[in-house]
Amino acid sequence: MAVASDKTTWTIALVGNPNTGKSTLFGALSGVAQKVGNYPGVTVEKKVGEVVHDGRRWLLVDLPGTYSLAPRSPDEMVTVDVLLGRQSDVAPPDVVVCVASAGNLSRNLYLVGQALELGRPVVVALTMNDLAEAEGTKVDAEGLSRSLGVPVVPIQARRGEGLEALKDAVESAGAAPPPTVPQVFPEPFRNEVDRLADVLNGRQLPRYLIERLLLDVGAHIEDRIGLAEPDRLQLRARIDEARKRLAEVGCKTPDVETTARYAWIARATEGVVTHAGETGSRFADRLDSVLTHKLWGSLILAAVMLLTFSAVFSWATVPMDWIDAGFEALGGLVEGALPEGPVRDLLVGGIIGGVGAVVIFLPQILILIGLLTILEECGYLARAAYLMDRIMVRVGLSGRSFIPLLSSFACAIPGVMATRVIENRRDRLTTILIAPLMSCSARLPVYTLMIGAFIPARAYLGGWLQLQGLTLLAMYLVGVVVAALAALILKRTFLRSATPVFLMEMPAYQWPSPIVVVRRMLDRGWDFLYNAGTIIFAVSVVMWGLLYYPRLSHEDLAPMVADRERAEARLEAAKAANDDAAAADAEDAVAAAENHIAGAQQRQSLLGRAGRLIEPLVKPLGWDWRIGSAALASFPAREVVVSTLGVIFDVGEDVEDEGEGRLSQALQSATWPDSGKPLFTIPVALSVMVFFALCAQCVSTLAVIWRETGSWTWPALSFAYMTALAYVGAFLTYQIGTWLGA
Structure with missing residues (x-):
């Protein structure tokens, strides 16, 4: 491979196991200069950043986290294609940066060894040294570098330590000849690879992929090289013959890879890794014995979630009041400056009232995302996944499905995309179909509006627990429980398959990085404001027009x-x-x-006519045409229901009492036109929340399901069954609540 020193722009690939700090390193190196998209032909996320070092521009490519370069999923295949220079929209990497955790060095070096075999310059970024030393493990970075034959640089990306040394090492590696490819496999295996290469020399396959053909028992590589059926049958016969010859000399595949690589790792780490003491490790084990305990761990998880949702209300009150007062003042200025008419009504009631009714919930979303990020960064959410595996197994899934479902609490779109790590197609489809049932941040404005307006602000246990927080937690649990039931039915009917085994690495306990937490909050907050400034703005104007005309x-x-x-x-x-x-x-x-x-x-109005048309259908839910119209308008995005209610109930007018939001007060004052009775009661508010907890009001999520599954059948099924569940759930909530006299 040619030396890259004469190029003005280098491509640097970041690869590593999950939970090694790879994404943190990517963020520390690239800062805000990041672009996110998808690789062509697949829905695998592509994250690219830019770095300038010593006058040279780097394109930093953050590859999906993986434990090995044995491609069995779309994520892993993309990683291999990028590293081999077979991805059309990414230049072949000039340097590969392998991120390895010092605390799990042996397992991380498995991936490093595979990366070395690709024949490209490699630099090892050694992370989490402080955590490893706290557990009694010390790694001699210089000794490891001599043993591997590539630079090994200890870093602390969260603190910015070692980043300049890493950049210098990357620059040196890119300007030097590639490292010697280690001979990991025994000679009989290498001979069979040579024979297979002679057969496939017309295909111009890299030697690494030819090795994988012999090791790949699932035929994933065969599917990727695009052979015609007769040629594929002939190749399959030759591979079977080669495996038989290898088995005769004690090199049974695919076991030979595990044996050979760990033998190489043992030689590479001999005299490099020392274990002085185990104080930290024993402490982590004791903590794990409590946090992952069947009873105590579950109680702690419930308490953590409850306190989290209570904080969403108690901490956000003051900033929400500021935002509400700001939009009210803005509406008053516009109202006083313009004469009465459709223009003033559009600006005050449609735009300011509609968008303001949604933006007011930004503090609650920031608080929720911040707290969940803290729990993830400190390592607790991985323990929660372990606890949930016991429940997931009962519905035919595993804790591997819990990770995409956990992502769906922020947004169902990355949650659906995260199912790519699930190898079994039936398990993946099941997880995709239930992921939208997790209460994403788009539902939070609906919940907090109804809870803040109609659920009493009662506190328990000296103020630690609040009835409003309990209600919010209940809404999240509605989605979780219904998702579990849906998964159970799907896995026992047309998506029947064996329950998969769940293996997951427990990340080390560590203090959350304030930079990472703030960045995640700002990213999600900006996404929310972007929607408020584009989608919600447009829908608010359209809804105002549909509600205003004809006169x-x-x-x-x-x-x-x-x-x-x-x-x-x-x-x-x-x-x-x-x-x-x-x-x-x-x-x-x-x-x-x-x-x-x-x-x-x-x-x-047009919207009123549509609402009155469906009013007989929604009246059993306790709704009138106005609530039904808002539900119709929310199909593009769930949070639009709040802005639509703001337009329908005209929050641009002065309806505020001290200490209460304008939209909340307007809903509390709404009545049935024929009887004058209050439109919203506690059962009606709960009915609305349950409907939006279960409905599929998100066209973007349905589009992503289509892209992930390659068929409109699955998004259509998702929309149909979730809408039916939402209607039945809202009906039962209202009818039972009314019968109980809530």
């Missing part, structure tokens, strides 16, 4: 205007006579007349 004719409006004028005249007369009681009655009459006019205009 009532002057003939239809005249009797109602006359009633309002008579009430206003009564009010003026009462004020002139200083009759406070009569003035109060007259004010109520004026408000009733104005509400009557507004309600008639809304019912006349």
Whole structure:
């Protein structure tokens, strides 16, 4: 391979096991100069950053985390293709940076050994040295470098330590000849690879892939090289013959790889790794014995989740009040500056009211994402996955499915994409179909609006637990429980398969990095604001138009205007006579007349007509046409329901009482037009929340399901069964709640 020193731009590939700090290193090196997309032809995420070092530009490619370069999934195949220079949109790597954890060096070197066999310059970034030393393990980086024949650089990416040394090592490695490829496999195996290479010389396959053909018992590589069926049958016969010859000399495949690589690792680490003491390790083991205990671990998990959701309400109150007051002041300025008419109504009620009704929930989303990131960074969520494996097994899945489901609590889209790590297609499809049932951050505005407006703010245990937090936790549990039942049914019917075995590495306990936590919060917060500024803004304007037009004719409006004028005249007369009681009655009459006019205009509108058309269908849920219209409008994205309610209930007007949000107060004041009874009650609020906890109101998620499965059958099934579940769940919630007299 040619030396890359004469190139002005290098491609640097980052590869490593999960939980080794690879993504943290990528963020520390590239900062904000990152681009995220997909590799062509697959939905595997591609993350590319830029680094400038000594006047040279680097394109830093963060490859999916993997334990080996034996491709059995789309993620692993993309990693191998990039490292071999077979990915069309990524230049062949000039240097490969292998990220290895000092605490699990032997297992991490398995991947390093495979990377060395690719024949490209390699640099090993040794992470988590402090955690390894706390557990009594010390790695001699210089000795390991001599043993491997490549640079080994200890780093602490969270603190920025060792990054300049790593950059210098990458620069030196790219300018030097590639390292010598280690001879890991025994001679009989290498001879069979040579024979197979002679047969396939017309295919121009890298030697590494030819080795994998012999080792790959699942025929994944055969599927990728694109042979015609007769040629494939002939190749399959030659591979079978080669494996038989190897078995006769004691080199049974694929066991020969594990044996050979760990023997090479043992030689490479001899005299390099020392184990002085085990104080830290014993402490971690004691902590694990509690956090992963069947009873105590489950109780701790429940308590952690409950405190997390309680904090979402208690910590966000003040910043939410600031945001609400800001939008109210902005609406007041616009309202005072413009004459009455459709333009003012659009700006105040449609745009400011609709977008503001959603943006107010930004503090709660930031708090939730921040707390979940802290739990993930300190290593606790991996323990939660272990605990959940016991439950997942009962529904036919494993803890491997828990990771995508956990990602879905932030957003179902990366959760669905994360199912690529699941090798069994039926398990992967099952996980994809239940992932949207996890309550993503888009549902949080719906929950917090209804809980804040209708669930009493009662506190227990000296203020540590709140009824509102309990209700929020219950909404999340609704999705979890229903997802478990759905998985059980799917795995026992048309997606039947054996329950997979779950193997997972427990990451070391460590203090969360404030930089990582803040960056994750800012990323999710920006995504939320971007949606509020684009999708929600557009939908708010469209919903305002559908709710505003067509207007009532002057003939239809005249009797109602006359009633309002008579009430206003009564009010003026009462004020002139200083009759406070009569003035109060007259004010109520004026408000009733104005509400009557507004309600008639809304019912006349296109959205009102659509809502009234489906009102018989949603009335058993405790909803009227306004709630039904908001549900219809929320199909592009669930959080749009809040902005649509803001438009429908006209939060641009001054309806605020001190200490309460404008939309919350408007919902509390809403009544049924025919009876005057409150529209929203606790059963109705719970019904709305349960509906949105279970519904499939997210067209982006359905599109990603289609891309991941390659068929519209699965997103159609997801939409159909989730909508049916949402309706039944909302119906039972309202009817039972009303029967209990909630």
